[in-house]
Amino acid sequence: MTKQGAGQAGVGQRWTAPQRWTLAAAVLGSGMAFIDGTVVNVALSALQRDFGADVGSAQWVINGYTLMLAALILTGGALGDLYGRRRVFGLGVLIFAAASGLCGLAPTLGTLIAARVLQGIGGALLIPGSLAMIDAVFGDALRGRAVGLWSAATSVVTVLGPVLGGVLIDLGSWRWVFLINLPLALLVLWCLRGVPETRAAGEGARRPDLPGAVLATAGLGALTYGLIQAGERGLGGSSLLIAGLGVAGLAAFVLWEARAPHPMLPLGLFRSAGFAGTNALTFLLYGALGAALFFLPLNLIGVQGYSGTAAGTALLPMSLLLAGLSGVFGSLADRTGPRPLLTVGPILAGVGLAWLGFLGVGRPYLTGVLPGVLVLGLGMAITVAPLTSAVLGSVSADYAGTASGVNNAVSRAAGLLAVALFTLLMLGSFRGSLSAQLAGTSLPLTARAQMLGQSGRLAQVPVPDGLSDAQAAEGRQAVRLAFADGFRQVCLWCGMLAALGGLVGFLSLRGAGRGRQGGGAGENLHEPRGEEIRAGQAAPGRR
Template sequence: MTNITQRPWYEAAILSAPYKPSSKNFEKWVLAATIIGSSMAMMDVTVVNVALPILQTVLDGTAAEMQWVVESYSLFLSALILVGGSLSDRFGRRKIYAAGVILFALASAWCGLSSTVNQLIIARAVQGIGGALLVPGSLAIISAVFEGEKRSKAIGTWAGFTAITSALGTVLGGWLVEECSWRWIFFLNLPLAVIVLGISFLYMPESFGEDSPKLDWWGTLLATLGLGTLVYGLIESCNLSLTHPLVVTCLVVGTLIMCAFILVEAKSSSPMMPLNLFKSKTFSGANLLTLLLYSALGGVFYLVPFDLIQIQHYSATAAGAAFLPYILIMFFLSEWSGSLMCRYGARLPLTLGPLLTAVGFALFIIPGIGGSYWTTFFPGIIVLGFGMTISAAPLTTTVMSAVNQRQAGIASGINNAIARTAGLIAIAVFNIFLFNAFNYNLDRYLAKLNIPLSVIEQLSEQRFKLAGAEIPANVTEEMRRTLQEAITFSFVDGFRLVMLIAALLAFASALVAFLTIKNRPEVSEEPSSNASKQQYIVLTHH
């Protein structure tokens, strides 16, 4: 579900793509190819979160390994998406788009055929590379094929269809996992990829970017290594503890590599992340807001399916449908949200929206075990939907208007990368809190019970699976129920702690907005009608 909460690359694509006319007969086919290709990538992200609890059981995975199923994809997508856009501009958008589709499809087949967790993690990493080539190109291709009002209409159509498919993807993925097999959530990409490639080679014209900058390979390498090392250290801390030499080494080395990345970007003639943009207080504030708010969202959307399936005993289909109200609110209220900034300026919606989001996270603290969806998770999802709807368009517009128009594309790309990186780091950090809270509470519950030491030792070997921990076979039925209750209550206590942290992060993002965002956006040097289009499409895709 994390992709639902992250703003895509297309702001930059719209601003950078020159118009290259093509036959009108080709236009509908091109639009279909971009919609199907983007939907393929987006659905694959949303359905995986729903499948994680099932994957943990089927593949006998630990909580850390389930993190890597998500993180390996997000890591390469976050680090390479800026490069993917540059490659498209330089070598041809159709060519790179097709290459991304092919790589994504092959990696999807690998995912579906994986027999171990490690194979799945590696395949997901390759998927991330394919996604980094695929995602930036879809809107750039549309902008190169359509012009004027047709372009605006095509973008709106693309945004609407991809939003709907992302929403339906969670339900479809849950149904496939429940009725067929988890492998089909990946195999489903193969026929879609064939359709996209067929249309691309038959009807899609080639287009290139204007004045494409040199590729920042050093920046890309350092960003990938730095983020990967940090995430590895954070995830392994659950297995080894934060003070373990390997964990400390990874965190220190990862931090040093990220510092080297900043130095390289400061001296590079064509950096992937120009540091001069952060001289703007509004731009820096908007990106800090993004980091805090999307950290909360990324961690929550990762963990909620585990609670719904393993604790509340929802079916995979029901868990996939649980967040449909959130998606529908963002879709149908997108145009209303886009008008908020015109009426009230940027500061008010960017303060009120995250505050509502914080309330939504806080409402997730209330549910215990059991109860109706409508009185447990539904209220929090509704408030969360309204909070993010109010926040999304003003945040995007603020980022875009805080820099010169010619830099709007790279500003959007940076903000998008920060949003994805926030989710990447948050999943690892939130799991540290969840893991430690789970173990603390489990020890507390077990201390009150008359459990044989041998059983406790056997159970300790299962702690890394959290709520998916298996009860030892050589216990009585009564003891089995008692131990299962201890595990369940321990997870719920840890889950509530994480929701509290998410609420505090969202509150902090509202405070950042109040202190740093100007009430009226800074005016770009070269105003463009694209800004209004961006407000609409960002929300509809969210």
């Protein structure tokens, strides 16, 4: 039967019970992880307020999760291939659920961060397994439809995630953002009872690169920690030493991958100009997106006065554009090749990010936030699907799964490092601006000094007790204006990084046509690029 005939036969073909259970488990499990990858940004202001934390400490609530995903997601996929996808997926769900319970009950910020690290380990086991189980259980005639349903369902879940998180924060507590995972996890485990076990055959079942995973985790973790410490203490001393150790760890990771018998990151793939270029584009664009979307909810809640629900809803137009137009631009890329779209898309996204930097204080949503969100969403909708095609088309079919996994890890690592680096920029700008703003107020010198001493809390800097109502209002306005100044600097730099990604796409894909490079044929359905960003948030984030 021809490929077209097989596809037509699959339209009227009934699914078996194992196939239905597999799709349900994959959608619910990956949706649970995707929600937690996006919704915590909305909860960050509430976390800061409840724990009295500065932004450097609070961002580890996001970074701990992202770090584990970036470093371990390739290892999680390899473990599933070797020991059984259903088994490793189920283990990931159990770890994720246990960690979610710890997050929801965490008495201290340190406990919450540790639980988020554990949650990231669970996510690294279950996220790659969701589509791997679908790929293994559904035949060629039904696989496309199953993956399409998975993509649509997880997109809807992830689109609504920040809105749901905002509602839970406003009606109850940020703790419910995590505790809601417990009944979801039980439902996933119940569905897993009907999922058959599958493993990779032959050379596909290679042993995981555990030394590579350790080196990647240590290198990324130390570099991120050093950058965050530099924001609090300045670039020097222990901060510089720790960041240097992180760079050394990442260099050791590259050296190991060049010699490892079964590397998690096959360096030979980067000999393809298309693969190297698309991953450089990914790093620049998703780093810019992750950093800007880390600070945007802090701005909306702490500066503009939005509720959690309103902040979660503010990015919904971007999510809808991604969900509605990604397929259109994916089809267009099939006809024209990815180069034009991967030039225009990131540049448009950069314009949207730069626009968001000029929110100021008290600007209406319709003229302040919405235009930037719409331009950013259009840029990302133009980019996401063609980027997937370009990554997969830059290598032979035999390496498509590895290429997609590497690109996924690159996007998460970009968000992780960009948030740390731009926090350094934000804190420096905020402190300088706050000092200047306070100098023009009637606050006593002691009150100004107290506020500057807590500048690490950014928009959550408290106004000292004992001031008059007028002075307290002046102090709060100084904090808002200082944050707006820092946010503008962050967004302008993020916009330039995203636009630079468009230039990289233009230059690196000059010879890229509409077909696959390397002479391979066929498709790979593991880990399509953009499963989180489709819905408008990163680490954070992707990112």
